Amino acid sequence: MRKTIAILLCLASGFVHAASEVGGLDRVHVDLGDEVSLQRGARTFVNYCLSCHSAAYMRYNRLGRDLGMGDSVVEQNLMFASDKVGDLMTVTMSDAHSKNWFGVAPPDLSLITRSRGPDWVYTYLRTFYADDESATGWNNKVFPHVAMPHVLYEWQGTQRAVLEGDEVVSFEIQKPGTMSAVEYDDAMRDLTNFLVYLGEPAKMYRGKIGLWVLLFLGILGYFTYLLKKEYWKDVH
Numbered sequence: 001m002r003k004t005i006a007i008l009l010c011l012a013s014g015f016v017h018a019a020s021e022v023g024g025l026d027r028v029h030v031d032l033g034d035e036v037s038l039q040r041g042a043r044t045f046v047n048y049c050l051s052c053h054s055a056a057y058m059r060y061n062r063l064g065r066d067l068g069m070g071d072s073v074v075e076q077n078l079m080f081a082s083d084k085v086g087d088l089m090t091v092t093m094s095d096a097h098s099k100n101w102f103g104v105a106p107p108d109l110s111l112i113t114r115s116r117g118p119d120w121v122y123t124y125l126r127t128f129y130a131d132d133e134s135a136t137g138w139n140n141k142v143f144p145h146v147a148m149p150h151v152l153y154e155w156q157g158t159q160r161a162v163l164e165g166d167e168v169v170s171f172e173i174q175k176p177g178t179m180s181a182v183e184y185d186d187a188m189r190d191l192t193n194f195l196v197y198l199g200e201p202a203k204m205y206r207g208k209i210g211l212w213v214l215l216f217l218g219i220l221g222y223f224t225y226l227l228k229k230e231y232w233k234d235v236h
Helices: 002-022 035-049 060-066 071-077 095-102 112-116 118-126 181-199 203-232
Strands: 055-059 128-130 138-140 157-164 167-176
Touching: 035 181, 055 060, 055 181, 060 071, 112 118, 112 181, 118 181, 128 167
Parallel strands: 128 157
Antiparallel strands: 128 138, 157 167
8 A cells, every 4th residue: 555655746746846847838729731831840850950950760762752742743842951851850069069169969859859748848948038148148938058159149139038937937038030920920830840840750640550459459349249249149
């Protein structure tokens, strides 16, 4: 009994810890069936993220097939860091150069939404703010003292944080960007949607396959029941 109570307390503490991490994050609607959103997210990723962050578990041609694009479209619009459409989505910048320039090697983003969660990534992309005390000139609400600069500041503009103590409670736009707030939020939703796809590409097809599997099991179960009745009819 004591062991059971201890296990339940551990699980409860884990749930409380998880809830505290999720608190304060902005919710994002992820839809892997939205092919257009995934394509826009892929375009943003290769133009603004792939120069530093790799997605080393994904190949360009697989990306094209999943997102409804042929190899020629992928080569013309998404391949800026590779020569062959069958190559992995890696970066040419070495870890040594990354550490020299940023102080840390930028992580591979293949599993970032599975590690941090889509809401965290979406909030992170939207809560960069100018910070004169930072080496890069930028800081982030959910990742304080982040080494990454705000590469999308031209879209979002420059915002300053409104603080209560050490906590960021809101933002004030200091210099508008080329996008409105709604347009930027939509773009970050597309990018987050794409990163969710990167974390588990098979998820796009797993639901469809699951329906066929359940249908097959239902039919198999029916015929198995008939076979059982045939075997046992003489017994009764």
